[in-house]
Amino acid sequence: MLERLARQTVRDLDPYEWEASSEVVAARHGLDPRDVIRFDLNTSPFPPAAWDRAMEAARLERIPNEYFDTAYAELSSLIAPYCGVGEDQLVIGAGADEILDVLTKTFLDNGDAAVISVPTYSMYAICARQLGATVRAVPLGAEFALDVDAVLAAAEGAKLIFVCNPNSPTGNPADPAAINRLIAAAPCMVAIDEAYAEFHGWSAIPLVAAHPNLIIVRTMSKGFGLAGMRLGWGVAQPEVAAMMNRVRPPNSVSVVTARVAAAALRDLAGMxxxxxxxxxxxxxxxxxxxxxxxxxxxxxxxFLLTRWPDPATAQAVYSWLEGRGLVVRNFARHPLIPGHLRITVRSAEENARFLATLAARPVAVGTV
Ligand SMILES: Cc1ncc(COP(=O)(O)O)c(C=O)c1O
Incomplete structure (x- = not known):
């Protein structure tokens, strides 16, 4: 029956893949789940300082039975000055992933084309393919540089270009001149995912004012340390934001998330x-x-992208670490970056535990 009723695009889809959960890793190796450390998800070891206070305030409000303000007015009033834009330029949702979902639903129909530069964050292709759009994948250039000419050539007749800046899993930024040239010359919408902007310290948001085809995607999952709370937003010109807001689900941000995120946005120095x-x-x-x-x-x-001498070594390092409760992102058999592992930079203590565990791996003479 599923064969007959589920959409073809969904049946054909390669879904998002995660590493094993902390619970699964713990059960596999006889560990306590609390001793498993995620070096695979590029999350922060530091929740915002206001966490306890904000959670307590949300508890005292006692409003879990009511729908929350669907305009997210408090959040808008804090995100707009943080980004230096107007509140009417924002689309707020449950993490960057929901904004990516909303923007593909806004711009891509069955049969449309989207352009990505690979390797990159896999959700762009997944969101596009879910809608029946085709994905044109352009390889990144030397040292993973954005190949603007190749992207522009592939964008002929396409509706949407995704750029991840800085890129995951490679960790490098695009040259600002390349970003400028791409946006100015693109024949379609350009979505720039700036999930790691707080670490990079550069953003294309100032370019939005001059470019109606530009959408910036941001998240509180990384620099703000709120991955579990799920809060992200898009920034675009008001007409574009209004179009996207037609598509966004009205209530995907919970009242607890909104209160905690607002408290974190009031403490930018802490972040x-x-x-x-x-x-x-x-x-x-x-x-x-x-x-x-x-x-x-x-x-x-x-995070750091690392390359090991060969896929077997990368897999061995992955398994050694996982067996001791340290989970990294495994690209040992990745078609574009075989033999690679992506490793999140965490706190000094956690990184030290990681390095000590890695150093304890028995290695045969002549290999690493
Ligand atoms: C480049 C990039 N974009 C978006 C996301 C998803 O972020 P969020 O937790 O806000 O959905 C991630 C998460 O790892 C990411 O690496």
């Missing part, structure tokens, strides 16, 4: 201190990983 602590860890962590035999690519994010 910046957490980001600075992670950024300060990045180079020493990268240097230690190089010492352990990995090639580590430059990163402006809170």
């Amino acid at each position: 910046r201190a957490h980001v600075a602590a992670i950024v300060a860890e990045r180079e020493p962590f990268a240097a230690a990983l190089r010492g352990a035999g990995a090639h580590v690519y430059p990163s402006v994010t809170n």
Whole structure:
């Protein structure tokens, strides 16, 4: 029956893939789930300082039985000045993933084309394909640079270009001049996913004023340390935001999320201190990983893409770490970046545990 009733695009879809959950990893290796550390999801080890206070305030409000303000007015009033835009330029939702879903639903019909640069975050292709759109995948250039000419050539007749900046899983930023040229020359909408902007310290949001084809996607899952709360937003010109707001579900942000996110947005200094602590860890962590035999690519994010001598070694390193409760993103058999692992930069203590565990891996002479 499913064969007959489920949509063809869904039956054909390669869904999003995660590493095993902390519970599964713990059960597999006889560990306590609380001792499993996620080095695979590029999340922050630091919840916002206002977390406890905001949760308590939300509890005292005692309004779980009522729908929350579907305009998200309090959040809008805080996000708009944070981004330097008007409130009418925002589309707020449950994480960047919902904004990606909303923007593909706004612009892509069955048979339309979207352009991505690969390797990149897999949700762009998944969102597009769910709608029956085709995905034109353009390889990133040398050192994972955005190939603007190739993207523009592929964008002929397409409706949407996705750019992940800084890119995941590679960790590098696009050259601002390349971004400018792409937006100006694109014959269609350009969505720039800036999930890691707090670490990078650069954003294309100032370009929105001049470009009606530009949409920026942001999240509180990374720099703000609120992945579990689910809060993200899009920034575009008011007409574009209004079009996207037609599509967004009215109530996907919970009252608890909204209260906690608002408290975090009122403490930007706290967020910046957490980001600075992670950024300060990045180079020493990268240097230690190089010492352990990995090639580590430059990163402006809170994660490091690492290359191991071959896929078997990458898989062995992955398994060794997983067996000790340290989960990294496994690209050992990835078609474009075989032999790679992506590793989140976490707190000094967690990174130290990671490095000590890695150093304890028995290695045969002549290999790493
Ligand atoms: C590039 C990129 N965009 C979006 C997301 C999803 O973010 P959110 O938790 O806000 O849905 C991620 C999560 O890892 C990501 O890496």
